[in-house]
Amino acid sequence: MSELEIIRDSVREFVESKIAPSAPIIDRDDEYPREVIRELGRHGYLVPNDVYDLRTLYEVEKEVAKVSGSVALLIDVQAALFYAPVKKHSSFDLSKIVSGDEIGAFALSEPGGGSDATNLKTKAEEKDGGYVINGKKMWITQGMYADLYLVSARTGGPGAKGISAFLVKYDECIKRRKIEVMGCRGTGTAELTFENCWVPKESRIGGWEVPRYGLKIGRLAIAGIAVGLALGSLKEAQDWMKSRTAFSKTLSEMQGLQWYIADSITEVKAADSLAVEASQKFDEEEGDVVVPMAKIFSALVANRVIDRAVQILGGIGYAKGSLSERAYRDARLLRIGEGTDEVERNLIWSRINQVKL
Numbered sequence: 001m002s003e004l005e006i007i008r009d010s011v012r013e014f015v016e017s018k019i020a021p022s023a024p025i026i027d028r029d030d031e032y033p034r035e036v037i038r039e040l041g042r043h044g045y046l047v048p049n050d051v052y053d054l055r056t057l058y059e060v061e062k063e064v065a066k067v068s069g070s071v072a073l074l075i076d077v078q079a080a081l082f083y084a085p086v087k088k089h090s091s092f093d094l095s096k097i098v099s100g101d102e103i104g105a106f107a108l109s110e111p112g113g114g115s116d117a118t119n120l121k122t123k124a125e126e127k128d129g130g131y132v133i134n135g136k137k138m139w140i141t142q143g144m145y146a147d148l149y150l151v152s153a154r155t156g157g158p159g160a161k162g163i164s165a166f167l168v169k170y171d172e173c174i175k176r177r178k179i180e181v182m183g184c185r186g187t188g189t190a191e192l193t194f195e196n197c198w199v200p201k202e203s204r205i206g207g208w209e210v211p212r213y214g215l216k217i218g219r220l221a222i223a224g225i226a227v228g229l230a231l232g233s234l235k236e237a238q239d240w241m242k243s244r245t246a247f248s249k250t251l252s253e254m255q256g257l258q259w260y261i262a263d264s265i266t267e268v269k270a271a272d273s274l275a276v277e278a279s280q281k282f283d284e285e286e287g288d289v290v291v292p293m294a295k296i297f298s299a300l301v302a303n304r305v306i307d308r309a310v311q312i313l314g315g316i317g318y319a320k321g322s323l324s325e326r327a328y329r330d331a332r333l334l335r336i337g338e339g340t341d342e343v344e345r346n347l348i349w350s351r352i353n354q355v356k357l
Contacts, residue, residue, distance in 0.1 A: 007048075007056060011063045014043055023068035026186035027326050032145055033186060036071060037078075041100025047079045050098075051087070051217065054279040058224040062272075065228025066235075067323070069330030070184045072228060076221035076338075077141045077187075081106035082150050085165070085214035090205040092167060097148070105146035106218075107137040107168075107192060108211050114139065114336075115343050117152075118160040118208065122194065124153035131155070131204065133166065133197040141337075143190030144176050151194070152211050155204075165210035166203045173197040183329030218338040219295035220282065223275040226298035226334050230268045233309035233324040237261070240313050257312055264305040271298040289351040296344035299334035306331050 040046040065072035082104030096102035122135025156162030241251035278294035310317035
């Protein structure tokens with residue numbers, strides 16, 4: 001058995017015992033799973049293999065998302081969007097982020113711009129040997145509970161060249177407002193307002209390359225979440241087809257539904273293969289195009305596959321309490337977060353000559 005298979009089996013066991021029982025509660029009560037985060041940290045799954053083993057990150061996300069898109073998204077934020085870029089571009093001690101004793105959040109999007117990220121308005125002005133940050137951030141996952149924020153703010157002129165990245169500790173100068181969301185509930189999504197937040201000079205850890213790097217890893221994490229959500233719903237649909245009888249035969253004997261499953265398995269297999277390739281080519285030139293390919297394709301596949309699962313389940317799939325109903329709402333975020341479908345297509349087009357066929 002390979003090391004990856006051992007990790008996958010270990011994560012699978014953890015997911016079934018620690019995450020699956022609480023997943024419906026997290027969604028129903030919009031409850032942030034603080035103790036689950038600590039447990040993930042204690043077992044080394046919150047920042048899998050220091051994140052830089054991207055195949056491991058992908059596999060962990062996939063296994064967790066089979067039962068909870070919310071918890072999988074929190075791993076994405078903690079490991080890919082926060083830890084990876086801060087670790088790469090600074091020497092800050094992030095041991096408490098790895099252990100889950102501290103929570104990190106990625107503060108890039110703003111009320112006036114999500115996809116147009118380099119047009120951000122939040123400002124960081126030099127003052128008293130440091131910087132004073134003023135502005136608003138929007139749609140910040142874990143924003144309600146973060147101890148540390150990776151904040152993108154403008155320190156220069158327009159565009160990406162005028163952006164700097166800061167590591168900011170939570171303080172009273174940061175006002176947090178909870179945002180109710182359709183899916184991936186319990187993730188502490190927030191609007192943040194920075195009001196004259198002074199940070200020391202060393203809090204600036206780089207420029208636009210910092211959040212850009214986090215987004216690239218985050219896209220691979222999203223692919224893992226997408227494939228995991230699809231697999232979880234597929235299993236629920238197949239189990240239902242075996243047990244449900246209609247017109248004197250089981251649903252699994254009906255050719256139309258058999259085709260739904262055949263198409264779904266084919267698409268998920270293709271998405272999984274593309275994502276694995278993206279994890280392997282991440283640091284190569286081709287990785288700049290394969291990663292957004294994996295992100296957009298897996299997200300589209302997840303939405304199609306889960307929609308079919310809900311159709312197979314019928315009223316049960318539409319009712320609260322089914323895994324597929326929850327996954328249906330969770331999966332919709334995947335076509336928006338870490339770059340919308342349209343942004344991913346632009347990235348692919350801009351690097352089309354790097355595609356090797």
